Amino acid sequence: MSAPLSGQAAPLRLGIAGLGTVGIGTVKIIQKHAAMLAARAGRPVTISAVSARDKRKNRDADLSTYAWEDEAVALAQRDDIDVFVELIGGDEGIARDAVTAALKAGKDVVTANKALLAIHGQELAELAEAQGRVIRFEAAVAGGIPVIKAMTESLAGNQIRRVMGVMNGTCNYILTRMENAGLPYETVFEEARQLGYLEADPTLDVGGIDASHKLAILAAIAFGTRPAFSDVEIEGIERVSIDDIRRAADMGYRIKLLGVAQMTGRGLEQRMSPCLVPADSPLGQLQGGTNMVVIEGDSVGQIVLRGAGAGEGPTASAVMSDVIEIARGVRMPSFGQPATELIQPQAARTAVPAAYYLRLTLADKPGALAKVASVLGDAGISIDRMRQYGHSSGEAPVLIVTHKTTPDAIDHAISVLPKTGVITGEPVELRIEEV
Template identity: 50%
Template sequence: MAEALRIGIAGLGTVGASVARVMQAKAAELTRQCGRDLVVTAVSARDRSRDRGVDLSGAAWFEDPVALAKSADIDVFVELIGGEEGPARTAVKTALEAGRHVVTANKALLSKHGLPLAEIAEKKGVLLNYEAAVAGGIPVIKTLRESLAGNSVSRVFGILNGTCNYILTRMEAEGISFEACLKDAQRLGYAEADPTFDIEGNDTAHKLSILTSLAFGTRIASNDIYLEGISNITQADIRAAAELGYRIKLLGVAQKTESGIEQRVHPTMVPTASVIAQVHGVTNAVAIETDILGELLLSGPGAGGNATASAVIGDIADIAKSRPGFQHGPVFGRPVKELKPYKKAQMRSHAGGYFIRLTVHDRTGVFAGVARRMADSDISLESIVQQSAGSEKPSEKTVVLVTHETTEAAVRKAVDGITRDGLLTDKPQVIRIERAG
């Protein structure tokens, strides 16, 4: 049997502690699968005294994760600290430069610094594995990087943030407000005390930028993503979507177009009969559209200690199965120097059109004024419905429009015109309708 693989874990929070516990509990099974022992020989965390439900007495303790990364007594450095800068970045860079394999769940780090870190890994001939960085326990990184050889990907999209999906699921199921759902998500530990990163789409954007690079062979471009969160979604939108046969999800979408690559994160209406519309709660799902395989949908737990730990341990097992002299595959599917420059596409027309909700003055001519602005922007309407606003103000009405396929620019032009005409009593709501599997 090969020598034991010595593992150092930096960060013993929910995920790090789960990794250590599972590796200890499943030690014999992992040895059989990998052909060698997997041993946690060193750890780094801020609080030694905390009870993490695992015996770490046999592991060396490092106060400084960078010192752990430099240690000659580990073969694999597992970074579970988090954050795009600071000790996480320094420690990962140090480990790679020292010729250590690295496993990380840090999507923010990879989204911002993934390419230079990948260059170091390729130069040193070591692995930089990050399955847990996107969609928790779902093996989407390995699928894109290894399992779709020969396939050309045209689109990748999905539900990449469990907090947002939980909130939207409960808003629909229980008819409660966004604010009430968010407070409950925080109480249950699904949302942070400051939930901005999740609910405004930043977390999804980081993950999407990594998937885009893998899917299309481009350099990571996390700053070129159209971004909208879910904080402005109301019960009026949820109800209107249901009446029209749709469900609202926060999607990350990346697709290849004639003018370049389009990346966007925003609330989206998907048909209730589609598979992705059935993904509820904190579950994640990723769809990959290819020329040979067709559409592949991967779904499963997207967060939590055990789900993320499963992905981390899978990455460690892959390293354990590799042998000296083995030529490791590129971190992002192809060598960094061969990744194409990212060319941003214009926001194109979207199959299925747009949902537009307008709260307008209840007076003669408003309905006609809205229709005129749509016609001026060459927008063809599938339906237009006028109904009570659902408020106590008798002077207001809600106009709900569903367009045929059109462009972002045309919709914004029409809505801006309606706003300038003084027809609205509240901010307009625009939600894309996405073709979904």
């Protein structure tokens, strides 16, 4: 066997741009495990140079033996690096410029940048392949969970039916904490901010955008389509109330920010939204910042992958997975097949039927419930379970779990319900995803 099996081969030389948590985590692994990495990769893995915004910042690793570049683009083009490791983040600006420069300079690229891949993945994959280079991004989705590799390689013999996941640890932390401590969204959001769990722009997390970047990447691999982030139907967790969390628990469910992608006869459905899942399912059991991805293939059935979705060690572990693959000489198209062969997906609004959870507040009027039931019946929605709670204020909370119905039918019913005059406040509807 060739290079990968020999210990004599030339080192693989990295340039690491971005020395935050993940960058420093990557440096630490390379420093701590040099011999183990060389044995596994078949050649030493070394760092030639690094770059970051502030050279003088105190960092938790000795960088003194590496060359320093102030500019990531300059780092990307250095003659003494084979692989450009982009850990800067952001879908525009330096990250995009430096990755492009690296590929044009004939370097392979490893990145943890989900926004960059979700938005510019197609153009970057095409550039990489035209240059005979690879761009790898295991760390971009679900931290240390090897989901990119599982989808691209392990399940390559499967037609993928559906891929879904809880892929933003901060949102799952917030929802779990709300339930466990009985606290309202605003309080826990503030806690999360103070704990440093939120991005500088928190809507990336709680607005579902970060998780949607990841979903768009997974959908591209799953269905052989160009990444189509702008087609994801996104709803964040801001409107999830402690009331709904409690009521859902009463009915045996938990609320998760769940991403789901599936190919249907009408096109590619991609949605990120708070959904109910059975409390005793693997997704329902997921607590705190842990991530989970569920992949359904026509041969393999359902595969569930669970692990830390963020953090220094887990994300650096995923970066190293890609680095070692390149050191071993493994070269693979970014999305599992040549980028030029990916097809432009037809975006489809969610139409796959599901059960729904509805929470309404009934005015204390005779026949109120009958009017609600009649609106649902007219919309073709049948009721699986209903629960009316006691009330002292003259307003009665009512929970309804429907049988499977279409999103259109639910939307229609929700638009008609206020016109009955028997409900107060906004009706809440949440999809119950079958897991």
